[in-house]
Amino acid sequence: MKTFWDKLPRPFLALAPMAGISDSAFRQMCLKYGADVVYTEMTAFDALHYGSAKTLEMLKFNKRKERPIVIQLFGKRPETVKKAVEMVETAGFDGIDINFGCPARKVVAHGGGITLLRDLNLAREMVQAVTEAATVPVSVKTRTSILRVTQVDKRVTVFDFIDKIKDLPVKALMIHGRSYEGGFSAPIDFDVIKQVKETFNGVVIGNGGINTPEQAMEMLNKTGVDGLGLARGLYGRPYLFQQAKEYLNKGKYKEVTLKQIKKIAVEHTELLAELKGESGMFEIRKHLLWYFRGFPNAAEWRQKLVRVESVDEVEGILKTMV
């Protein structure tokens, strides 16, 4: 059956899941400036199962503007899956992604994220539980490998994982081209991503180290993936989507002007203020620092931007920037 994954352009550009970043406001900014599909921040199956108020907040999104939207979930208890899947489907998400790539302490401490690959049977049980419960397409996100330390150390690879789930109806796989041990700075392993594209029977999204339109082209040329997942390269630059798209299609792209960045930063501020109120004004500060990083007077502006409390104040500061 055809799903939204099949209807996306090729190559398509995705906002990768980023806890603390990929909230509704940021997703809307990314879609407005060229993303073809967006992932949410990760949410725990357990937290949905037990209905924690903070987690229920994470199910909110703009049903008109944020499409297609994939919610990312993590956990290792198959018994929590059914209720969580029901909740996210009722909330209207277009797809469900399972996190097998995250090394964050809060996830790994519970044996979730990438460390779940050390127990491939349990990893499979999680995928099976989700594919059985879900009516929307299911995807997974993972890394190239993780070391399993036993009497005989063995590296569990993305290919072991793909083999383990090959009979399950998983529509898409986002591969972050670094191992668990490679953290967030090791070079991207394009060969592994290319092999994943050749091995996995579904849509493959290459992720890792795409900070410029040229790096988007490099990922595409070296791996032949169907889509590209952008993450930290988007800090203060949701318009990287548009630039990457122009470069992939025409071999050139336009630089953005300070005036355009100011406009985009104000739009983002307004959205966060509208969606999160006071805490949104706190959260926008880090984004503002990213928007104006690298400009000649950045240090002076930064001192003001880290203290902003209202949209008006942000607009006032931006007016003084030349």
Ligand SMILES: Cc1cc2nc3c(=O)[nH]c(=O)nc-3n(C[C@H](O)[C@H](O)[C@H](O)COP(=O)(O)O)c2cc1C
């Ligand atoms: C702040 C932050 C939060 C992240 N949160 C998640 C997450 O919730 N789920 C996930 O699968 N990956 C998460 N990631 C990993 C990214 O999706 C991506 O795989 C990684 O940053 C590599 O891409 P990049 O080199 O383009 O940043 C996170 C990364 C960062 C920097």
